[in-house]
Amino acid sequence: MSDEPETPPMDRRRFLTVLGASTATAAAVSGCSTSRVEKLIPYLVQSEDQVPGIPTWYASTCTECDAGCGLHVKTREGRAIKLEGNPDHPVNRGKLCVQGQSALQGLYNPDRIKAPMVRNGSAWQEIKWDDAIARLAAKLGPAQGKVAVISGAGRGSFDDFLGEWTAASGGKMVRHAPHDLEAVRAANKQVFGVDALAAHDFGKARYIVSFGADFLESWGPSVENQRGFADAHGFHDGTMAKFVYVAPRASLTGLNADEFVAVKPGSETAFALALANAAGAAGLSQYTPEMAAQETGVPAETIRRIAKEFAAAKPSLAVAGGIGAQSAGAAELCAAVNLLNQAAGNIGQTVLFGADLQSGDGQAALDALAAGMDQGQFQVVLVHEANPVYTQPRSTGFAARFRKVPFKVSTAMVLDETAALCDLLLPTHHALERWDDARPRAGITGLMQPVMEPVFTTMATGDVLLKASQKAAGPLARFNAPSWEAYLKARWADIARARGSADADGFWRESLARGGVYDEPAAPAAVKVASAAVTYTKPAFEGDGEYTFLPHVTTFGDGRFTNRPWVLELSDPVTKITWTSWVEVSPAAAKRIDVREGEILRLTSPHGSIEVPAYIYAGLRDDVVSVPLGYGHTEYGRFAANRGANALDLLGPPKAGGFLPFVATRVRVERAGNAYSKVPKTEGVPRQLGRHIAEAMPLAAAAKGLSLEEWYKGIGEPLGEEHPPVEVEAIKGWRQMQVGRTEGHGRRLGNYAGDHPMWGMAIDLSRCTGCSACVTACYAENNIPWVGEDDVRKGREMTWMRIERYWEGGEADKPLEARFVPMLCQHCDNAPCEPVCPVYAAYHTVDGLNGQVYNRCVGTRYCGNNCPYKVRYFNWYKYNERAFPAPLNLQLNPDVTVRARGVMEKCTFCIQRIRGAQHTARLEDRELKDGEIVTACAQACPSDAIVFGNMKDGDSRVAKIKRDPRGYHVLEDVNTRPAVTYLAKVLHAGSGQRAEG
């Protein structure tokens, strides 16, 4: 020691501190300088609703899909910055999915059409609204009887109006919903004589079988389904429902199943009929388990066992349909499932008729309209909130027929494929900018109100049509309401009268504040079997390829969400791929084709050919390949256009009068030379490799109340690494060293003195489905920039909250099991990131947070290197400048710093919400209440898997959950002492690696 100088001239830490200081000075020129001139621009008239710095909330309704969830829109200084679910709304109960939350990026999309435009040769020319309306009116007058309308708007006053308006103009209107559950409706009509969709109570079911119905993603109201599913399938009171997924490919829904039964495509009907037969449905005696086994390729014992389990559980629930099961025989499948539910006594229990969920007019109606266009029946076509040129497969020839209409008008917000073929663009208001209502099902009417001034010079289509009708006169003249708002209010006055309210204005205001009118759900309508004649037709596929082609729906729906960076950057829940499309091939098929991940495959069907990079996926039959829908736009803005391949190009046209069969072609699969494109995915190693990240235990053990540690002891395996006593001793003193805590006296040292809360989180993995709504909520709340395809390839994504998906099994005889783990900063008590920061940017706050002070950070990235959870993200480029092209920047949360290049960032447990709630409590001279602070992820989670609160308060919800015997910390053996407790997933016997024991 003696040869060491007493004061080292400049050690590394000092050097970096000085370096940091000079960087800060340089930054000061732009950051803190007084030479910058800012303007303060006052309101002319202060709106009573708006107080600067305080959010104003409006109730509204989500229009992103047909579910019709209720919204609470958070606005700050007159602009919407966050969407949350409306807790009073019976469909979503305060929760919201990825797509619903991303509506803000639809509102502020930089590619929105900014004003009305008219086609001028091959270019577009901006015109004034008066001119645009005059042009429309001039065409409408002479086109009497020759007007076609294609509308994607859900049911509601506007849909009614559009229907009446089209009828008055002697035209024809088609409600186009590309991913409609047409087969389900057809089967309901066939079996029960009810041409409507039923609601489903997943929460009540004790046993769920899904035949390709991806109810957590794209089948029905996914937020409602997921809430019910988590209630039923989440471990509670020593029990949980069982879920079996029967389909050729495991979707996200399939990966949440306890048992994934990979049947031959199109053979699900045989399986369902065998179950119905076993459940006692009459006239199905020929559908034995053996017969079904032969058709489906599943052992007869499996079918017999599932049939037995299904019959034993009361009530149970079987669901079918959706894109993944929409083969030519999909109506038969859904009819078989109807018989199954009827035989099992589920009708009126878990299958609730009378709700009459909204749906479109079907493919046949659109085909008829297109035929009319082809024959020159129409002079004018108006397309509203629909993009049939993209959503109809090329083989239908829709675009060519559409082109034949002399005058084509679109109200699209973004120039999509259909709008690009039009002659006049009349961009409509976004749902957050206009008055409107929605009737997603019987008894529920949601209202929409403008929560802000329109971003661009757009106009609500209701107003456009009213004005044009007055100009066109003739039979349209009767639409004489002064504005769309007045028209809507008049209708609501009728509603008020019908409901016996004398004060129409009061009723309107009350409904607006509540978000709409929600009646108590009526008793489910009784239905009788009208026809039990259900047969099974052996599936037939077009083409001579070796593989059946199975397009699947991912986060992009029918392609309407592909222009939103939040959705593009969000990794696909199954494959973890971002920004581009892919083709899934099973490991055996990959061997046969001789392909590895990222190598480009060419898929050829009789109708077309696409080239996409391969992704090897074990949750897929060997005779099937699967491509996500929603990619391959040719228009639709800078984010969507020319991204990935359009899976629809491989599909054939529907049979006359039928729905569009998505699973109907066979494809040839071959390598496209030696082409390779690294797949941009956010995944490192897909296996846990014994790291104890995503834990699971069998139901038997969980029901006994065994802790994870006890259970591991029972099977003779250690839970993590063993520590020598000296290490245990050292770690014991850590917390005292750090915060100077003495038992019973609060903390004593410096800034840590006094009594403080201790923030913590609990995440129940048996409720988490991996849906990723929390991820998007985090992006929206915390101003997280997207980094783009290339930077994701380099591992530079900025997902403060991410869903890790680990595979278990999947080889030879072991069932494939997926484990989803929401991974965020663990706010470790003994955080490895803190001591390595040379500038104290990473430090521990008094209330137990792992703080990150951006303005201290100099970007050494030591903290990121030292973090075992890899939850610290480095801001490599000026993401803050390139990720929010105007007007996307208007969405930014003013309570959160927009980080610049060169700093480390990470989850803060939504510290802005913590501080905000603390400030409010202090202003009101009261203590914080448990549940008052809800992080963005916990707020959004449709499964309610995430709970946040003060761990020190023993009565808080989070403290109670943390005492659950299933609780564990990820990487506990590295002694980080995380503030996030996970509750182990629970497995039914036979369902996964850890299921027995």
Place this chain on the structure above:
Amino acid sequence: MRKLFVSVARAATVAIVAAFVAGTPARAQQAPARTADSIAAPVIAKGDSAKLKGPRQPVFFRHDLHAGAYKIQCQYCHYSVAVSNEPGIPSMQTCMGCHLVIGGSDSANKAEIKKVRQAWADKKPIEWTRVHYLARHVHFPHSQHIKAMGPVACATCHGDIARMPQVYKVNNVNNMGWCINCHLERKVTRDCSACHY
């Protein structure tokens, strides 16, 4: 439970009766009665404002007259300072609340008030030059400071505004040491994440 608001007809917020304002002749006002402890604001001749400290504003708004001589409470105009992070700046309507009637006592004042009335008539808000602003990575909750130090706390950071004909920066609010000194003195939090997040 969060309070939910209801959109009103959007036109209503801009439907301002501006016409008669423009036509109102600026009546000569009596010199205002001053209470004993009000601060005498100096007469500043036209053109002299160039010598004053602080950035030149589009309208020579005199805090020393309004807050000093007339003793108008800060919160009359900076209305949200006690309830929000943001103090708020008065809307043009607030200005016109008085200046619909008050036209100014001398020609210099009259000229400035005329600008305000013109802006109101044109529906073009005045673009003030900001004097105090924090770096974007600092969150300063005004309401908490008013709560802790009372409604007269403004001067602690902003200086004696009531004596400033033109507002200038007395303290560099972006100097963190200056914040910390106060927090040390009063023994309140010095946790980084109290302000930086």
